[in-house]
Amino acid sequence: MKCRSPHSEVVNTRSTRGGSQIWRRRRCADCGKVITTYERQDxxxxxxxxxxxxxxxxxxxxxxxxxxxxxxxxxxxxxxxxxxxxxxxxxxxxxxxxxxxxxxxxxxxxxxxxxxxxxxxxxxxxxxxxxxxxxxxxxxxxx
Ligand SMILES: [Zn+2]
Structure with a gap:
């Protein structure tokens, strides 16, 4: 998060690239800013x-x-x-x-x-x- 808050909530989740990645929209619990993250399977x-x-x-x-x-x-x-x-x-x-x-x-x-x-x-x-x-x-x- 830009404001460095460790608190965020997931507002949307999608599977991408044939399931190898998870796309998430997260909203900062403190300033309300929304960011996108990608998670890869380990x-x-x-x-x-x-x-x-x-x-x-x-x-x-x-x-x-x-x-x-x-x-x-x-x-x-x-x-x-x-x-x-x-x-x-x-x-x-x-x-x-x-x-x-x-x-x-x-x-x-x-x-x-x-x-x-x-x-x-x-x-x-x-x-x-x-x-x-x-x-x-x-x-x-x-x-
Ligand atoms: Zn924030």
Whole structure:
């Protein structure tokens, strides 16, 4: 709250972005000003499983992996938060508290392909292990 009052009441609530976010209008109990908040589901209960380790899901890890494959000049056009929400939504609808790291990478590739082909290629080069060029070509055909 602008007036720094800790007291507010929720006046309206809506689910947005396919349920991955909750939109709320809150009114300050002291000055009456209305503000909007967005709440995101905390996915840290989900364990990410890879061959070497299991660790709790972290949005920041996903966010940075997406950020680093996007062209800097496109960052003003692309809403990275929105992109990460889209990927998280695909994780949420599975309804499981464990996910393979490899599946997260595939969800990222699926999502990036629809938005930015350069980012898709960069992500694939960074995160998928290919021994030969034909491995890479075979993998690309899956998308
Ligand atoms: Zn206030």
């Amino acid at each position: 996915l840290s209960f989900i364990q990410v499983v890879s061959s070497s380790k299991t660790s709790p899901y972290r949005r920041s890890v996903l966010f940075i992996s997406i950020l680093r494959v996007l062209d800097a000049e496109h960052l003003t056009d692309i809403d990275v938060d929105n992109l990460v929400d889209t990927i998280e939504q695909k994780i949420i609808i599975r309804g499981q508290d464990e996910i393979e790291a490899d599946l997260i990478r595939r969800l990222c590739l699926d999502t990036l392909k629809a938005i930015d082909m350069n980012a898709f290629m960069r992500y694939m080069a960074l995160h998928m292990n290919f021994r030969t060029k034909s491995d890479l070509k075979a993998e690309m055909k899956k998308y």
